[in-house]
Structure formats: C-alpha cells, structure tokens
Amino acid sequence: MKDKVFPKLPDQDDFLMDLQNSNYSPLTIHNYARDLCIFAVFLNFRGVEFKDVSKKDISMYKGYLKAGEHLKDLDRIRKEFVKNAGIQAISGAKAASDDLSDDTDMGAMNTPSKAPVFEVSFLESLYNRVYGSLGIFERPMNTNARKKSGLDVNSINRMLSSVRSYLKFRVKWDLEIPLPADAVDMMKGEKRVKKVASLQDLTALIESPLEFESDERVAIRNRCMLEMLFASGMRISELINLDLENINVEGKMYIIGKGKKERSVYLT
Template sequence: MKDKLEDFLFYLKFEKNMSPNTIDSYRRDLEDFIIFLQKEKVNIKNLKREEWQRYLVSLYNRYKIKSIARKISSIRSFLKFLLREGYINRNYSSFMIIPKIPMYLPEILDNKEIENFLKIPDPLSPLGIRNIAILETFYATGMRVSELVNLDVQSINLEEKYVRCFGKGDKERIIPLGDYAVESLKKYLLVRDSFNPKDEKALFLNKKGERITRQGVWFIIKTYSKILGLPKKVSPHTFRHSFATHLLSNGADIRIVQELLGHSDVATTQIYTHIVSSKLHEVYQKAHPLTRRNDK
C-alpha cells in the first residue's frame, strides 16, 4: 500500500501541480488511514461499511470536524486514483460521506488593532524593521504565510509598487503594494545585509541569515498578540481575513478581492461578505434610535 501512496503523491505533484504543503497534508491523512488498515487487517480491495465506520469513530475521537472533512476528502481522492489505476474495482464514495462543515466567521483585526501591532516592533533595530515589513506586507497583500515566506528579493518591485507571488498549485498572481508597505520594505532592504544572508534570494531572513519559516512568522505574531492582550485568536491568517474584510467594507468588488486572495472560487471569498454584513448589523443596532426603544 505504501508504494501506491507514493504513486498517488507523485501524481499530485507532477500532474495536479499541487504545492509541497498540500502534498504533505495528503501524506499525513493517508498514512493515518493506511496504519488503520494494517492494524485492523483490512483489505482495501474489499473495504466494508462497518470497517469504515470504525475508522470514522477513531477520527471523531481525535479531530475536529474540519480536519475530519479534509481527511475523508483525501481518502476519497486516493481511492478514486486507485480505482482509475485498476488497483481496486469498487467505488466506496457511497458511504464515505464528507461531513458538512458549519460556517463560521473568521476573526479579524480592526484598524486600531492593526496599528497597535505595528507599534510593537522596534523601528530602530534590524529585527524590528524586518517585522514591521512582514506585518505591513501581510496587511497590504492578504498573502498566505506560505506565500510570504517564499518571497524572493526579486519578487517585489518597489518602483511599480507590486509583489509577484505563487499561491496554491503554483498559480502566479500580481498584488499591488500600498505606500506604507513599500516604505517598510525599502527600510528593511537597507538593513537586510545585517542578517548575514546565507540565502541570497530570500526576501525575509531569520537571525541565522536563512529564509524565515512559517513557524518563525507564527511566533512573531503570537508574541505580539500576547503583548497586546487580545482576547481573540490571532494568526498570520488573521491578517489575510482582515485584508479581505476591510477591502469589502470599503466598497471593493468581490471579484477583485477574489483575484487578490488567489481564490479559485468566488464562493470562498463570500465568507467575508458575511463578516461585513455582521459588522454592519452590529453598527446599526448600536446607532439607530429605533433599535433602542426598549431601553427607555
């Protein structure tokens, strides 16, 4: 079964052009499933409904609904691949139902909270200057953290004020840079050599002079969030959510926001319209005199 898994991952990489992070996610999901099959001595060519249900129980005991849905989707894709390759001759999708994920509104930062984040780094130290540039780039572009850490120096054009990045499936997109982001990046590039670059191409470097990692960026944002004492859960993706929500709140067309975020389906972008609607309703409830009649 392990060799079939490697064949599938090869297919994802070279035929579906999926990113290394996505492939790693598939690998983890499928290795967990394969371990179950081996432990229970289940033959994948004759998987029974009750055997699948036992695996489902184990998933629900360990994971949240969103992770479970992703794992089932990974397994379905793998089995579809095995069916097409002739390794199995049964379609198991009839009882491998992906659970419906309840819609939730992601946390966002308001303008004041963004400003407070940007006040924390020391604007006179190389690390502080780098961190300001990272935060400004996040908020100016709405990039995923994986996209930001993979930026090269050549990815940014500060004269034309844009950045070129590669998203899921290595899809290229051009994102404008605002004045604050441009200025922060210019200041960072002036001190970048103080990190003693070992990676000449990488834009953002860590203390060792190597390309900063996703974990490094997470640590910066988590640390700053604790300093601010924010009650909400803040991650690099919170800046992406904030970017999209603030654009829509200020009248940006949803199709433009979709392009900037790199969403293949506008339905994914529409979650942010629900946030805007929720915020508008909240403002209305606080501001409209008729909503306060019962307070008199």
C-alpha cells in the same frame, strides 16, 4: 509491523508519483502522503485490509481522528521502529535531530526496492519528511498536537478528502476499490460567523513585534511581514516564499500561489 516498514496503502507510491508527474506542489503532495499514511496506520492497528474497508470503517475513522487516537498509534509505530532499528532510547531532552542516527533513513524503509532512480529518490525524500518528526523516544511526537484531544472538523474533512482522491485515482487507473469515493462522507461542521478585527486590534498586532521582540532586527522584519500581509492580502505561505526579485519599485509583486499559479499583488 513487518520488516520495519511503516504502514501504507496499496499503490500509494503510484498515487504520489502521479501527483508529482502531474506537477502538483510539493506541499500538496506532502499533505496527501501524510493523510494517507495516517489512514494506513488506522487500518493497520485495527487489522483491516484495504480491500475490506467499509462505510463503518470510514465512520470509525472519523471518531478515531476526532479523539486524537492517531497520535497514540503513531507513537506506537515510532517506538516499534526505534526498537527494530536498534536505536538507543534517549532519556535527555536533546534536539529532535539527534533522535535517530545519521545513517537511519526512514524514507528508505517505505520505498519500493525495484523502481527508477528518480522515483526512489522522490519517495525517500517524501517519506522522510512525513515521518521525520518522530520525536524523542518516550516523549510526544508533536507536543502542540497533544494540547487538544483531537483534530477539528476542518482537519478531519481534509484527511477524508485525501482518501477520496486516492479512491478516484484507483478508479482512473482501473484498480479495484472497496467502496466508491462518494461513500466517504464529510463531517458536518458548524457555520462560523466571520468577524472583522477592529482598527485598534490590527494596529496593536502590527506594532506587537517592536514591543515584545528583544532582537531589533527580528522585530523590524516581523513588523514588515505583518505590514505586507495587510497591505497586499497575500497568503502567509506566499509571503514566506517571497524573494526580493519578485518586488519592484512600484510596489507590484509577482508571487507563486496555490497550484504553482503566478499572480501579481500590489502594496496599497
């Protein structure tokens, strides 16, 4: 890697800034940034320029993600970054926050040198979050991810959708593209039959915090969260971001859902 810069696609910063300026949610922008960075890593280690990307490369990318090869390449980048930055290897099982020195700014490694202050600040923060889980030297970046051989069909299709959106952005901005967005085909997934949990299973799940959690306060909190999920039908992300002022005595809650859209739900 040249100049210790993490791989990224041409005009990737402009794409992410356009999402920010178009008022997309921080989580959505983060997901796009992560997906595009992984695609850039794939191209980087295979010596493929973005302008030369073909349908064959897209097909190989699907297999790459399905096999979990992206995890190995991300580890290679992590080790190279640590080596180039002169960071000492950590042999002990310290917390991830101790892996890099306080003055090591990973985001700064991937941002343009000449850009408005607000843009640099946004991109640095974004890339720090994307690459912030580099993990301990000589240890897996994501232990949970290593339990499976690779990504499932839904995850791969989401990442392919990010590449599609990036290509459409380039068309909108009159930038050259190596292939049309429609050429990025989604993977065929299995149709799963939706199953409804039994009342007995739901009751056991709701009561499980009181049975397995040793801290009574945490147990009560977790049970309340489960009760609220089942009583309102809200999303988990909406529950986590719920504030007390969003709830009134009548059991009506105002929440911010996907796309920063406000909606109300009721406790039944």
